Amino acid sequence: xxxxxxxxxxxxxxxxxxxxxxxxxxxxxxxxxxxxxxxxxxxxxxxxxxxxxxxxxxxxxxxxxxxxxxxxxxxxxxxxxxxxxxxxxxxxxxxxxxxxxxxxxxxxxxxxxxxxxxxxxxxxxxxxxxxxxxxxxxxxxxxxxxxxxxxxxxxxxxxxxxxxxxxxxxxxxxxxxxxxxxxxxxxxxxxxxxxxxxxxxxxxxxxxxxxxxxxxxxxxxxxxxxxxxxxxxxxxxxxxxxxxxxxxxxxxxxxxxxxxxxxxxxxxxxxxxxxxxxxxxxxxxxxxxxxxxxxxxxxxxxxxxxxxxxxxxxxxxxxxxxxxxxxxxxxxxxxxxxxxxxxxxxxxxxxxxxxxxxxxxxxxxxxxxxxxxxxxxxxxxxxxxxxxxxxxxxxxxxxxxxxxxxxxxxxxxxxxxxxxxxxxxxxxxxxxxxxxxxxxxxxxxxxxxxxxxxxxxxxxxxxxxxxxxxxx
Ligand SMILES: Cc1ncc(C[n+]2csc(CCOP(=O)(O)OP(=O)(O)O)c2C)c(N)n1
Ligand SMILES: [Mg+2]
Numbered sequence: 001x002x003x004x005x006x007x008x009x010x011x012x013x014x015x016x017x018x019x020x021x022x023x024x025x026x027x028x029x030x031x032x033x034x035x036x037x038x039x040x041x042x043x044x045x046x047x048x049x050x051x052x053x054x055x056x057x058x059x060x061x062x063x064x065x066x067x068x069x070x071x072x073x074x075x076x077x078x079x080x081x082x083x084x085x086x087x088x089x090x091x092x093x094x095x096x097x098x099x100x101x102x103x104x105x106x107x108x109x110x111x112x113x114x115x116x117x118x119x120x121x122x123x124x125x126x127x128x129x130x131x132x133x134x135x136x137x138x139x140x141x142x143x144x145x146x147x148x149x150x151x152x153x154x155x156x157x158x159x160x161x162x163x164x165x166x167x168x169x170x171x172x173x174x175x176x177x178x179x180x181x182x183x184x185x186x187x188x189x190x191x192x193x194x195x196x197x198x199x200x201x202x203x204x205x206x207x208x209x210x211x212x213x214x215x216x217x218x219x220x221x222x223x224x225x226x227x228x229x230x231x232x233x234x235x236x237x238x239x240x241x242x243x244x245x246x247x248x249x250x251x252x253x254x255x256x257x258x259x260x261x262x263x264x265x266x267x268x269x270x271x272x273x274x275x276x277x278x279x280x281x282x283x284x285x286x287x288x289x290x291x292x293x294x295x296x297x298x299x300x301x302x303x304x305x306x307x308x309x310x311x312x313x314x315x316x317x318x319x320x321x322x323x324x325x326x327x328x329x330x331x332x333x334x335x336x337x338x339x340x341x342x343x344x345x346x347x348x349x350x351x352x353x354x355x356x357x358x359x360x361x362x363x364x365x366x367x368x369x370x371x372x373x374x375x376x377x378x379x380x381x382x383x384x385x386x387x388x389x390x391x392x393x394x395x396x397x398x399x400x401x402x403x404x405x406x407x408x409x410x411x412x413x414x415x416x417x418x419x420x421x422x423x424x425x426x427x428x429x430x431x432x433x434x435x436x437x438x439x440x441x442x443x444x445x446x447x448x449x450x451x452x453x454x455x456x457x458x459x460x461x462x463x464x465x466x467x468x469x470x471x472x
C-alpha cells in the first residue's frame with residue numbers, strides 16, 4: 001500500500017536481493033548496503049540528513065501497513081497471497097503516515113541537539129505508527145523479547161496487532177513509553193503540558209488531529225500555555241495536523257481560511273507556523289519545509305527560555321516578564337508573556353497510500369481513514385494493489401526496505417545511556433511531592449496575569465500527586 005510495498009518489496013524480488021539489502025534479517029551484517037538511496041534531491045549534508053529521515057519514514061510506513069494487513073510473510077519473500085493477510089482487518093491507516101513523518105523528523109533534532117523530547121500522538125488510533133517507530137528504534141524488542149528485531153520478530157509484530165491475544169490498535173498502556181491513551185480523543189495537549197511541568201529540559205511535541213481539535217477538552221487545552229513557567233517548566237510544541245477529515249467528515253479547522261486559522265491560534269497566544277504538503281508526490285519538498293519550520297520553532301522555544309531563565313538569574317521573576325520589557329514581535333505578547341510556537345501541518349490523509357481504489361480517490365480523502373484496501377482476502381485487485389502498489393515515486397532503491405534501513409537507521413536513532421532512559425517516568429517521579437502539588441496560576445506558578453497562586457480554589461492547574469500519594 002505504501003511506496004515501500006510497491007517497488008522495494010515487490011513479490012518479483014528474489015530473496016537474495018532482499019537479503020542483501022536487509023541487514024536486520026541478515027545473518028551476515030557486513031553485507032548490507034549502507035548508502036543512502038539515490039534520490040535526485042540529495043545534495044548537501046542537510047539533504048543527506050533528510051534522506052535518512054525519509055528512509056525512516058518509509059520504513060515506519062511499511063511497518064504500519066504490515067501491522068494492519070499481514071499475519072505472515074512480513075518481508076514478502078513469497079508472492080503475497082490472501083493467506084498471508086489477516087481475515088479481519090482493523091486499524092487506522094489515514095493518520096499513520098503523518099504521525100510517522102513527524103516522528104522521523106523529531107529523531108533528527110533529538111540526535112542533533114541531544115534534546116530531551118517526548119512525542120505524543122493525539123490521533124492515538126494511529127497505533128501502528130507508534131508501535132512501528134518503537135520497533136524500528138529497538139525499544140519494542142527491548143521491552144517485549146517475544147517481538148525481536150529480526151524477521152521472526154517482524155512477523156510477530158505484524159501478527160499481534162489488533163489480533164486475538166495481541167495488542168490494541170490504538171496507542172495503549174502497553175505501547176512503550178505511552179502516557180496518552182489513544183482510544184478517546186481530546187486529551188493529548190493537556191497530557192503534553194502535564195509532562196513538561198517541572199521538567200525544564202523537556203520539550204514535548206504533540207500531534208493534534210484536526211478532528212480531535214474539535215473535542216471540548218482539546219479546544220480548551222489551547223489555553224494551557226498560560227500555566228507554563230518558562231523557567232521551571234519545559235515547553236510544548238503542538239503540531240495541529242490538518243489532514244482534512246475526521247472519519248468520514250471534513251474538519252472545521254482544515255476548511256477554515258488560513259488567515260482566520262492563523263488569527264485563531266494567535267488569539268490563543270501562539271505563534272503559528274504553516275507547513276503545507278501541496279504535492280503528495282514531492283516528499284522532498286515536504287521534508288525540507290517541515291525540517292526548516294521545526295528548527296525555527298525549536299529556536300523560538302529556546303530563545304524564550306533563555307531570555308526568561310537569564311532574567312531570573314539576574315533577579316527577575318521569570319514569570320511572564322521579558323527581559324527587555326516585552327515588546328510584541330520579539331516572541332512575546334504586549335504584556336511580555338511568551339508567545340510559544342505552534343506548527344500547522346497540512347498533509348494528505350493516507351499520504352503515500354493508494355491514490356485510487358475501486359475507481360474512487362483514496363489518498364487525501366476520508367476513504368483512507370481506516371483500511372483502504374478492505375477486501376484483500378476476497379478481491380484479487382485489492383490484494384494485487386497491496387502487494388505491488390502504485391510505485392508512484394519510482395526513485396527509491398531496495399535499500400529502503402525496513403531491513404535495508406536497519407543498519408543505517410539504527411545508527412541514526414536517538415540513544416541515551418541506560419540510566420537516562422525513560423526520562424519521563426523518572427522525571428514524573430522526581431517532580432512529584434509537595435512542590436509539584438503547588439497551585440499554578442496563569443503564566444506559571446505565581447503568575448503575573450492577575451489570578452496567580454492563591455486565587456484559585458478549584459482543581460484546574462493543580463499537578464496531580466503521584467498515584468501512591470493519593471487518598472485510597
Ligand atoms: C472522544 C472521541 N470521540 C470520537 C472518537 C471516534 N473517532 C476515532 S478516530 C476519529 C476521527 C479523528 O479525526 P482526527 O483527529 O482528525 O484524526 P485523523 O484524521 O488523523 O485520523 C473519531 C471521531 C474517539 N476516538 N474519541
Ligand atoms: Mg484528521
